[in-house]
Amino acid sequence: MVSDTTAAEIERRRAEEAEAESADIDRTPVRTYWQLVRQRFLQHRLAVIAVIVLVILASYAIIVPTVTGDAWRTTQLFRDDAPPEVFAEDGEFTFAILGYNEYGQNLFARLGKATQTSLTIGLAAVIIIVVIGVFVGSIAGYVGGWVDNVLMRFVDIMLSLPGLFIILMITAFFGQGNVWVVVFAIGLTGWTTAARLVRAEFLSLREVDYVQAARALGASPQRIMLRHMLPPAMAPIVVAATLGIADSVVVESALSFLGFGIGRDSASLGTMLQNARDYFFSGPLKVVYPGVILILIVLSASFLGDGLRDALDPRQRVEK
Amino acid sequence: MATYIIRRTLQSIPILFGVALVSFAIIQLAPGSPIDRFRTPNVRPETLENLIRLYGLDQPVHIQFVNWITAFVQFWNVEAWGYSLVDGRSVRDTLVDRMPATLLLGGTALLVTIIFAVPIGILAAVRQYSWADKAITTFATIGYAIPSFLLGLYIAYLGTVVFRGLFPGFGMVSLPGTEGRGTPLDVAWHMVLPVTSLAIQQIAGWSRYVRAKMLEVLNQDYVRTAKAKGLSAAKVTYKHALRNALIPVITLFGLTLPGLLSGAVITETIFSWPGLGLLGVTAVTQRDYPVVLAFVMVGGFGVVMGNLLADILYGVVDPRIKY
Amino acid sequence: MTARHVGPLLEIKGIKTHFFTQDGVVKAVDDVTFEIGHGQTLGVVGESGCGKSITSLSVMRLIERPGKIVAGEIRLNGENLLDKTDADMRDIRGDQVSMIFQEPMTSLNPVFTCGDQIAEAVQQHTAVSRREAMDRAVEMLRVVGIPDPKRRAAEHPHQLSGGMRQRVMIAMALSTDPDLLIADEPTTALDVTIQAQILEVMRDLREKNRMAIMLITHDLGVVAEMADEVVVMYAGKVVERADVRTVFGSPHHPYTQGLLLSIPRLDERRERLEVIKGTVPSPLNLPEGCLFKRRCPHRMRVCDTAPPYQEVGSGHFSRCWLTPAGEAPDVGADAEGEEAQHAAEQLTVGAR
Numbered sequence: 001m002v003s004d005t006t007a008a009e010i011e012r013r014r015a016e017e018a019e020a021e022s023a024d025i026d027r028t029p030v031r032t033y034w035q036l037v038r039q040r041f042l043q044h045r046l047a048v049i050a051v052i053v054l055v056i057l058a059s060y061a062i063i064v065p066t067v068t069g070d071a072w073r074t075t076q077l078f079r080d081d082a083p084p085e086v087f088a089e090d091g092e093f094t095f096a097i098l099g100y101n102e103y104g105q106n107l108f109a110r111l112g113k114a115t116q117t118s119l120t121i122g123l124a125a126v127i128i129i130v131v132i133g134v135f136v137g138s139i140a141g142y143v144g145g146w147v148d149n150v151l152m153r154f155v156d157i158m159l160s161l162p163g164l165f166i167i168l169m170i171t172a173f174f175g176q177g178n179v180w181v182v183v184f185a186i187g188l189t190g191w192t193t194a195a196r197l198v199r200a201e202f203l204s205l206r207e208v209d210y211v212q213a214a215r216a217l218g219a220s221p222q223r224i225m226l227r228h229m230l231p232p233a234m235a236p237i238v239v240a241a242t243l244g245i246a247d248s249v250v251v252e253s254a255l256s257f258l259g260f261g262i263g264r265d266s267a268s269l270g271t272m273l274q275n276a277r278d279y280f281f282s283g284p285l286k287v288v289y290p291g292v293i294l295i296l297i298v299l300s301a302s303f304l305g306d307g308l309r310d311a312l313d314p315r316q317r318v319e320k
Numbered sequence: 321m322a323t324y325i326i327r328r329t330l331q332s333i334p335i336l337f338g339v340a341l342v343s344f345a346i347i348q349l350a351p352g353s354p355i356d357r358f359r360t361p362n363v364r365p366e367t368l369e370n371l372i373r374l375y376g377l378d379q380p381v382h383i384q385f386v387n388w389i390t391a392f393v394q395f396w397n398v399e400a401w402g403y404s405l406v407d408g409r410s411v412r413d414t415l416v417d418r419m420p421a422t423l424l425l426g427g428t429a430l431l432v433t434i435i436f437a438v439p440i441g442i443l444a445a446v447r448q449y450s451w452a453d454k455a456i457t458t459f460a461t462i463g464y465a466i467p468s469f470l471l472g473l474y475i476a477y478l479g480t481v482v483f484r485g486l487f488p489g490f491g492m493v494s495l496p497g498t499e500g501r502g503t504p505l506d507v508a509w510h511m512v513l514p515v516t517s518l519a520i521q522q523i524a525g526w527s528r529y530v531r532a533k534m535l536e537v538l539n540q541d542y543v544r545t546a547k548a549k550g551l552s553a554a555k556v557t558y559k560h561a562l563r564n565a566l567i568p569v570i571t572l573f574g575l576t577l578p579g580l581l582s583g584a585v586i587t588e589t590i591f592s593w594p595g596l597g598l599l600g601v602t603a604v605t606q607r608d609y610p611v612v613l614a615f616v617m618v619g620g621f622g623v624v625m626g627n628l629l630a631d632i633l634y635g636v637v638d639p640r641i642k643y
Numbered sequence: 644m645t646a647r648h649v650g651p652l653l654e655i656k657g658i659k660t661h662f663f664t665q666d667g668v669v670k671a672v673d674d675v676t677f678e679i680g681h682g683q684t685l686g687v688v689g690e691s692g693c694g695k696s697i698t699s700l701s702v703m704r705l706i707e708r709p710g711k712i713v714a715g716e717i718r719l720n721g722e723n724l725l726d727k728t729d730a731d732m733r734d735i736r737g738d739q740v741s742m743i744f745q746e747p748m749t750s751l752n753p754v755f756t757c758g759d760q761i762a763e764a765v766q767q768h769t770a771v772s773r774r775e776a777m778d779r780a781v782e783m784l785r786v787v788g789i790p791d792p793k794r795r796a797a798e799h800p801h802q803l804s805g806g807m808r809q810r811v812m813i814a815m816a817l818s819t820d821p822d823l824l825i826a827d828e829p830t831t832a833l834d835v836t837i838q839a840q841i842l843e844v845m846r847d848l849r850e851k852n853r854m855a856i857m858l859i860t861h862d863l864g865v866v867a868e869m870a871d872e873v874v875v876m877y878a879g880k881v882v883e884r885a886d887v888r889t890v891f892g893s894p895h896h897p898y899t900q901g902l903l904l905s906i907p908r909l910d911e912r913r914e915r916l917e918v919i920k921g922t923v924p925s926p927l928n929l930p931e932g933c934l935f936k937r938r939c940p941h942r943m944r945v946c947d948t949a950p951p952y953q954e955v956g957s958g959h960f961s962r963c964w965l966t967p968a969g970e971a972p973d974v975g976a977d978a979e980g981e982e983a984q985h986a987a988e989q990l991t992v993g994a995r
């Protein structure tokens with residue numbers, strides 16, 4: 001057949017076929033992984049709002065303390081519980097948009113400083129949580145056997161301790177008011193969930209073909225863990241870390257509120273709430289401002305976590 | 321079943337031993353010594369040495385631990401858990417004294433939680449996407465996001481400031497000399513605010529969970545089978561779906577139980593509720609080590625018991641699980 | 644009991660079941676018409692996603708949001724099920740029409756015993772005591788060939804194997820002597836030997852009860868063994884319909900031909916198994932005209948216009964432009980637009 005058709009004829013037919021095919025082929029566009037991630041994330045309206053809120057809060061926490069300097073702790077005479085006063089008598093901008101507290105400290109500036117402290121502690125604690133969690137979880141999941149057994153029993157023990165109370169103990173006994181003690185107390189008690197997650201992920205990855213192949217090729221355990229197993233396990237870690245920020249910020253505020261966190265001479269959302277509690281009757285708004293910021297942080301972090309989970313790891317999607 | 325319970329109980333012993341080890345280690349590692357509180361300028365060195373010997377602090381650490389743990393397990397002895405460094409009372413007796421207040425508060429909150437959370441979780445799931453579902457989900461999301469101390473603080477604020485002391489935000493009974501002090505009605509009146517703040521948080525979590533489980537179950541094949549049999553919507557939902565949806569809720573029950581035993585630390589502190597949680601916080605502040613250790617042990621015991629009870633209940637309600 | 648209706652047991656006329664999703668309307672079932680006579684077995688065949696299961700759930704009126712039956716009639720013994728109240732529909736479900744599903748592992752409620760679940764169906768539709776219903780359940784378990792039925796009735800589903808569970812499902816479905824049994828892929832999830840046993844049970848009971856069966860499957864072997872008539876569905880539409888002999892002997896639609904060629908056979912030597920190239924079109928991105936054209940070896944220009952549903956033989960219908968003899972149509976393979984539209988209308992046969 002082919003022999004008695006000219007090359008031109010074949011060419012023409014091919015072109016025709018190609019045209020016909022392109023005319024009505026299934027035109028669902030092919031997307032890369034990250035395009036899909038972005039698309040899925042943007043579909044999550046609450047997560048997008050959460051990102052915006054977090055960006056605003058972070059800017060507030062960075063900019064206001066920088067611009068207002070010491071205003072957050074400067075006690076101004078005769079300004080105790082003074083109402084908002086945007087411009088001073090000499091016409092200078094005061095940043096006292098929210099008024100003053102019972103010591104005559106600028107509430108807007110103080111709130112900025114507190115947000116900064118709380119977010120910083122939250123982030124620092126999450127870093128510790130992720131580092132310990134990934135370390136313990138990956139070893140348990142990769143090595144398995146008795147190592148896994150011992151590590152998981154240790155996790156069981158950690159989970160049986162009354163968590164918040166242990167943090168109280170550590171902060172109270174190891175240097176009350178010290179920010180680093182607070183960070184470590186939260187980090188050292190909070191890594192169990194992350195460890196379990198990473199372990200589960202590694203356990204299943206251990207059986208995956210490309211990991212088996214890497215092992216067959218003689219790759220070192222470190223290389224297998226870092227190059228082949230950690231990247232695919234990143235999605236749940238990122239989600240857990242995002243949710244961990246909310247938890248850490250809450251624990252820090254609760255500690256400071258109960259008087260075990262950072263000292264009263266610094267400002268965190270918890271200490272502000274503790275102060276405000278003593279002046280319940282005189283200034284109710286002072287209880288509201290730090291509370292609202294705290295709730296915004298928690299809600300945003302959890303929505304962001306949900307959005308990231310849906311975007312990065314759609315398998316884990318849960319009906320809520 | 322009996323062998324399973326015995327096996328699980330035996331398995332929990334190493335866990336509790338670990339709890340003891342970790343909490344003991346924290347206290348050992350902490351800077352300062354338990355007898356620092358007695359170190360005043362007028363105290364004689366011999367007195368301090370006597371105290372050190374009395375508390376066994378001259379012994380090596382591992383001996384101290386063994387001595388403490390062997391004494392601790394003999395809970396039937398008054399002196400088993402040691403004596404408070406602050407008031408010299410038997411720690412065991414102090415904890416036992418505080419237990420009823422904690423159980424009362426936590427038990428009531430749990431009861432309120434179940435009464436509200438299960439029906440609203442079901443309602444939200446059955447009427448998914450309705451306004452009722454949206455309202456419940458919004459409440460649950462926000463209620464879950466509000467930190468418990470903040471919720472307690474705001475509820476205390478509402479009760480004492482906004483409603484001008486309609487409900488007391490402090491203590492378990494009225495001040496001495498008040499008429500009707502300590503009557504059940506008085507205690508109930510004092511319970512309103514702390515129970516509300518504990519329950520709101522719990523209801524938020526439980527109703528979310530019940531809703532999620534119910535939705536999961538309503539999508540199961542056997543629910544479709546039940547509909548294909550011609551059963552009414554009510555029978556499908558409340559007989560076929562609900563039975564299955566409530567099985568995992570037992571997990572939440574197991575998680576809530578330790579809180580019942582060791583107390584809600586934050587809520588008890590905010591409302592000055594004289595339970596175990598408040599005792600623990602006070603003990604930490606005063607560095608009353610024997611009380612702190614006993615509190616951690618009771619807390620760990622609560623967690624272990626909660627898990628054990630949840631597992632046993634699973635076996636009772638889920639026919640697929642056989643021990 | 645209603646007066647005996649003359650005519651087919653089940654008549655489905657032009658039903659359309661659409662799903663209103665966020666991404667657009669999915670026409671899962673689009674203008675489907677067929678009927679099943681008393682005691683007849685109709686095989687509904689097609690690849691997954693062709694709308695066969697949605698058709699069966701439409702008959703049961705078990706379509707859930709965002710799905711909706713937007714047009715058509717479903718007549719059981721002459722009465723339109725789409726006009727029934729929910730309460731009336733419940734009396735029909737599980738009584739006159741019963742259904743068994745693909746997944747025996749998950750189709751039984753794990754917290755109730757097998758006996759309870761069968762007895763529940765009995766009690767729902769007949770005025771009997773609990774004890775009588777239980778006796779009936781045990782009796783039905785015996786009928787479907789479960790050894791030691793009394794003991795099995797007291798067991799929970801997880802204690803039974805997949806094949807046993809499917810027998811329980813059949814026992815449940817048949818416990819009320821339905822006129823019509825809808826079996827949605829009843830053997831797909833089972834081992835081959837168990838498949839044969841289940842089919843035998845169904846065949847047996849069909850004879851005994853003079854019950855009609857709507858057998859939904861993608862397995863042509865099962866159809867050949869069970870069905871009197873066959874409906875082939877593709878992308879929500881019926882593309883071919885005939886008695887079982889015709890479908891296997893002289894299929895008309897290229898899709899049916901493709902399906903038959905893709906069955907491995909022992910009595911023929913073939914270099915390789917023919918497969919239909921391409922995949923089922925996305926329901927949100929259906930082609931213009933013939934839905935099968937992208938995968939069709941006979942594709943012509945006229946296929947850009949929706950093909951007629953023509954009678955290509957006695958009782959043999961096909962939704963294709965090819966002439967009954969399987970050649971390019973008279974209107975000209977290149978006909979387009981109105982000309983083709985007109986031709987299609989001329990050739991299309993209305994629902995009987």
